[in-house]
Amino acid sequence: MSIITIIGAGQMASALSFPATGNNNKVRLVGTPLDRNIIDTAKDTGFHSTLKRQLPKTGIEYYQIEDVNKALDGADVAICGVSSFGVDWFADNILPIIPEDIPLLSITKGMITKEDGEMINYPQYFLSKLPCNKKLSINAVGGPCTSYELADKDNSEVVFCGEDINILRNLKSLFETSYYHISLSTDIVGVECAVALKNAYALGVSLAIGLAIGPDGSGKEHYNSQAALFGQSIKEAKHILKLVGAGEENIIYFGGDLYVTVFGGRTRRIGTLLGQGFSFDEAMEQLKGVTLESIIIASRAAKHIRSLAYKGIVKLSDFPMIIHIDDIINSGASVDIPWKAFESEKI
Amino acid sequence: MSIITIIGAGQMASALSFPATGNNNKVRLVGTPLDRNIIDTAKDTGFHSTLKRQLPKTGIEYYQIEDVNKALDGADVAICGVSSFGVDWFADNILPIIPEDIPLLSITKGMITKEDGEMINYPQYFLSKLPCNKKLSINAVGGPCTSYELADKDNSEVVFCGEDINILRNLKSLFETSYYHISLSTDIVGVECAVALKNAYALGVSLAIGLAIGPDGSGKEHYNSQAALFGQSIKEAKHILKLVGAGEENIIYFGGDLYVTVFGGRTRRIGTLLGQGFSFDEAMEQLKGVTLESIIIASRAAKHIRSLAYKGIVKLSDFPMIIHIDDIINSGASVDIPWKAFESEKI
Known part of the structure; x- marks a missing residue:
């Protein structure tokens, strides 16, 4: 049993709570400042208002952003669950407080073009935004997977990428289920x-x-x-x-x-x-x-x-x-x- | 103006008459023994009974298989328009009578596995079935193109392949229209x-x-x-x-x-x-x-x-x-x- 702290309670981030809890982990779902209503409703009723699904009945706890430190305390993995419009917020506010000894897995998809035209991905961007001397294992999820179908436990094939294959294998062991299939790649x-x-x-x-x-x-x-x-x-x-x-x-x-x-x-x-x-x-x-x-x-x-x-x-x-x-x-x-x-x- | 003789009057073969006649070529559409009714109906009414479309009003002539030699006389290109179930019939009956000086373009898609497990394509198969000493330029059409949409002049992108790029370019010039786009490849x-x-x-x-x-x-x-x-x-x-x-x-x-x-x-x-x-x-x-x-x-x-x-x-x-x-x-x-x-x- 591991503790998985998901920061960002949008559709895909929240859908990940299905394979995560299905694998007997504890999920702590933390809303961003924009997710306040989602968290309130889910806490009261278990219903996710934009994913339009009942979230798992057991194994999941809800946090507003004020309690993010509490949600990260003792966690084994942190998930970045914001959309590409939230990455700067995440980099400024969350990256500094994630403990160095736990890996980050990001579901945010996208690329950023730097001023000189070079494209970098979010793991690279997050790396560049880490506070001085901070080390963090930054991993990401790719592959064809819509949140609705993941929540419905339809078979989905994704890929986790990161620098360290052993960390990736560990992440895979936390999330892999009979319907959530995970390839691994160090080619971030x-x-x-x-x-x-x-x-x-x-x-x-x-x-x-x-x-x-x-x-x-x-x-x-x-x-x-x-x-x-x-x-x-x-x-x-x-x-x-x-x-x-x-x-x-x-x-x-x-x-x-x-x-x-x-x-x-x-x-x-x-x-x-x-x-x-x-x-x-x-x-x-x-x-x-x-x-x-x-x-x-x-x-x-x-x-x-x-x-x-x-x-x-x-x-x-x-x-x-x-x-x-x-x-x-x-x-x-x-x-x-x-x-x-x-x-x-x-x- | 060129004369294009299409042998086999199935859906895709017949749909090719749209770009062919649209380019001011003359099309001679020859039915196989299985296409007898298709040719009869099309001759009478212009309607293709399985493609379910009116064929081009001008520039197209219909032939039953008995008249295949007449249809090939003076042709500039021969089209193999049979399905993969008709290739042996085509190889035995039509290959021998196609004049050596005109290229063949085949729309038949598929592969054959030889007894030893090797897969060969239909151009290779046709080549192996040519009568002794006969030479023929054998080319083929690939790419995503359904017959109905081609007949409806929807934009379609296909690829003509064959050994000789100059022959391919010539074939392209006969068929290319504002909606039928043709790449070329010598990688048959x-x-x-x-x-x-x-x-x-x-x-x-x-x-x-x-x-x-x-x-x-x-x-x-x-x-x-x-x-x-x-x-x-x-x-x-x-x-x-x-x-x-x-x-x-x-x-x-x-x-x-x-x-x-x-x-x-x-x-x-x-x-x-x-x-x-x-x-x-x-x-x-x-x-x-x-x-x-x-x-x-x-x-x-x-x-x-x-x-x-x-x-x-x-x-x-x-x-x-x-x-x-x-x-x-x-x-x-x-x-x-x-x-x-x-x-x-x-x-």
């Missing part, structure tokens, strides 16, 4: 990059859905065009993974995750709206209040590629899809898939 | 293997659909489990592509094609039925009369892998998904996805 850069990119490209594949159903949504979904964008996504992601020095096997995580994300909620919705012909601002207006990591990732990935192209390291023409997505998001371009630019000749 | 083995394998693995991904909706079909589709199988498909296909000496970029065609095939008709249906708990025989009974290339490809790929494992070249444990699919099809195994076998450690 590769896993995180694959996981982040899939958000951007899922938006791109979803454009074809919108194009097919049309402005009034009455058209029939087509798959040839989605498949063409899916294939182009794999092509560009393979190239980007190589650029960041990632192992080629990470395309597996990218592909599976891209597949599930195209069916997921938010990213599919924004891509579909754009494909239907709404401007980026109109589409964002329709999705008001929804956090859209795909927008940020796509913009950051494009920025990275543009910076590499500027330095002569890559050709922009090798990335027509992500560049078009970026043009739609950040330059007001209309959707006009550059199909011809996807064609290739292999001699 | 890679393209054909990717294209064939996607059928087998699409069956595998579809198992998760059946598992989720359950025996009575009332359950809700889940995506985490489909995504896990999708990722595992990419993993195993990458490995198989390497084994057959294919370029690694072919995983792009595999991924896009796998995506569209999971949504396609027949392969998804058999996988779903098996996942729901029907035995292979029961599932086949429900799909009576439907040609299922996925069954053949999966069996052949598994046979190939077992033969390589027997020789000590690979480990069977590296291919748990295709081996399980094969066990279901050929050994009466119940569906029991080997999730744990999909887990990996990358150190």
Whole structure:
């Protein structure tokens, strides 16, 4: 029996309480300042108001953020459960108080582009934000797993990445269940990059859905065009993974995750709206209040590629899809898939 | 203006008449002995009875098989439009009469396993079946493209493969339209293997659909489990592509094609039925009369892998998904996805 302290009580973080308690661990679920109502409701009724599920009946305790030190006291693992919009808060407020002798496992997915165009992942970012002389084992979760289905105990295959395979094996032993399957990888850069990119490209594949159903949504979904964008996504992601020095096997995580994300909620919705012909601002207006990591990732990935192209390291023409997505998001371009630019000749 | 003679009037072969005539070529559509009714109806009404579409109004002529020589007379390209069940008929009856000075483009997808376990693709098979001293440029079409959507002029991205890039470029010039986009590759083995394998693995991904909706079909589709199988498909296909000496970029065609095939008709249906708990025989009974290339490809790929494992070249444990699919099809195994076998450690 171990004590797992999850900081951030959003959907995915809270869904992790199912495999964690299922494995006879104790979970302490700590809300961020934004999760106050979630924690209050869950404490009273066991119901998670955004995951829309009853959380496990036993083995779980709820904490408001004021009690985070108490929740970390004696914990064996800390989970970073904030979305990419909460990482700075987490880095500033939580990283300093996590004991050095317990590992951190982060479910936050995404990449940050530094001023010089270099992309770094959240484990790297957290590492750079650690207080002077502090050491912490920072690990992360990738792979195709939506919170609803994890909470419903549907079979899911994820990957834990980190520097130390022994720590990863220990983390796996805490969370592995008959429905939650965990691969391990020390290629943090590769896993995180694959996981982040899939958000951007899922938006791109979803454009074809919108194009097919049309402005009034009455058209029939087509798959040839989605498949063409899916294939182009794999092509560009393979190239980007190589650029960041990632192992080629990470395309597996990218592909599976891209597949599930195209069916997921938010990213599919924004891509579909754009494909239907709404401007980026109109589409964002329709999705008001929804956090859209795909927008940020796509913009950051494009920025990275543009910076590499500027330095002569890559050709922009090798990335027509992500560049078009970026043009739609950040330059007001209309959707006009550059199909011809996807064609290739292999001699 | 070129003359394109399509032999075999099934759905995909007939759908090709849209980009072909759209490019101002003349199409001669020749039915096999099994297509007699299709040709009769199309000649009378312009309607294709299995594609369920009006064929192009101009630029297309219909021939019964007796007139195949007339249809080939003066043609600039011959298209092999039979399904994988018709290749022997095609090899025996049509290959000998195609003039040597025109290229053949085959839309038949699949692989054949020779007695020694080696897998060869249809272009290779056709080459081996050419009459003594006959030379013929044999090319093939791969990539994610369903016939219905091609007929509806939805954007589709395919790949033409063959030995001679100049012939491929010429073929591309005949078929390329604003909606039919064509990449070219001289890696015939890679393209054909990717294209064939996607059928087998699409069956595998579809198992998760059946598992989720359950025996009575009332359950809700889940995506985490489909995504896990999708990722595992990419993993195993990458490995198989390497084994057959294919370029690694072919995983792009595999991924896009796998995506569209999971949504396609027949392969998804058999996988779903098996996942729901029907035995292979029961599932086949429900799909009576439907040609299922996925069954053949999966069996052949598994046979190939077992033969390589027997020789000590690979480990069977590296291919748990295709081996399980094969066990279901050929050994009466119940569906029991080997999730744990999909887990990996990358150190």
